[in-house]
Amino acid sequence: MRPPLSFQLLNCVFEIRTESATIAEYLRYMIVDAEQAVPVTHRTAFDVIQSGDTYTISENGKFIVERYAANVLDALYPLLYGRVLEKLGQPAQVHGGCATTPGGKRFIVAGPGSAGKTTLLSHMLLQGLKVESDDVCLLEGTTVTPLPRRFHVKEPSLRLLPEIAALAPGLPWIDGGRGFRIYSYSPTELGRRWVIAPGPVEAIFFLEPNHGGQTRVTQASRIDMVSRLMQQGRSRNTVGKWIGDLCRLVDTVKCYVLVIGDKESALEAIQKALG
Numbered sequence: 001m002r003p004p005l006s007f008q009l010l011n012c013v014f015e016i017r018t019e020s021a022t023i024a025e026y027l028r029y030m031i032v033d034a035e036q037a038v039p040v041t042h043r044t045a046f047d048v049i050q051s052g053d054t055y056t057i058s059e060n061g062k063f064i065v066e067r068y069a070a071n072v073l074d075a076l077y078p079l080l081y082g083r084v085l086e087k088l089g090q091p092a093q094v095h096g097g098c099a100t101t102p103g104g105k106r107f108i109v110a111g112p113g114s115a116g117k118t119t120l121l122s123h124m125l126l127q128g129l130k131v132e133s134d135d136v137c138l139l140e141g142t143t144v145t146p147l148p149r150r151f152h153v154k155e156p157s158l159r160l161l162p163e164i165a166a167l168a169p170g171l172p173w174i175d176g177g178r179g180f181r182i183y184s185y186s187p188t189e190l191g192r193r194w195v196i197a198p199g200p201v202e203a204i205f206f207l208e209p210n211h212g213g214q215t216r217v218t219q220a221s222r223i224d225m226v227s228r229l230m231q232q233g234r235s236r237n238t239v240g241k242w243i244g245d246l247c248r249l250v251d252t253v254k255c256y257v258l259v260i261g262d263k264e265s266a267l268e269a270i271q272k273a274l275g
Contacts, residue, residue, distance in 0.1 A: 037197035092245035111207030
């Protein structure tokens, strides 16, 4: 019997049971091995069982959905992360990653898709910064909790990250749908410790891509930053509460717009702004 896959996502522990080697390989894309300073309050078991050409997915013994093998990951991903957000009370979300300098200054890197967040945060990780996430941060007052997720690197970005490119042949991947793969990796696979913990941040940097151009940092007003974050953020809460959550966070941090030309100069600009 194949051992179950068990992992923590903040306050939830999930166990996924399957006898299929094919499904177990697909699930490598989402298995998180981060250390998480969050008490576990919920445990959930999923079974993925082959039924002819398809697989049935059950949660705690209750049938949820039936999918072909290649679509099992697409079904489980939103199920698991949806359960985490539900158990946390649907907190406001910021589309951005979280990192901490060697000097202990913690900050968010936010911005739209394809702005370069994962490339920049991966570069920070390789340069010795503590990087907790590359995609979503949850808000509770002024407390920021990165949502645990393996880092997703698009295949064209690997040329900018040779250390990760060297790992690519052994990394799980999905079809990006535009002629390239999207690889997922854990900081532990780069020999880094991966620790996620709730806490305050000192600054938010909102990225604007300027690939190949000059990097520059400018201060942003609090109103401008809230507007930018709302355009990229996510929340199932009421709009009023969402705005309130964002305003409470923005009121306590330094706000910057980072026009990013390349990852090296962007990291230098961030470190200079943080002092």
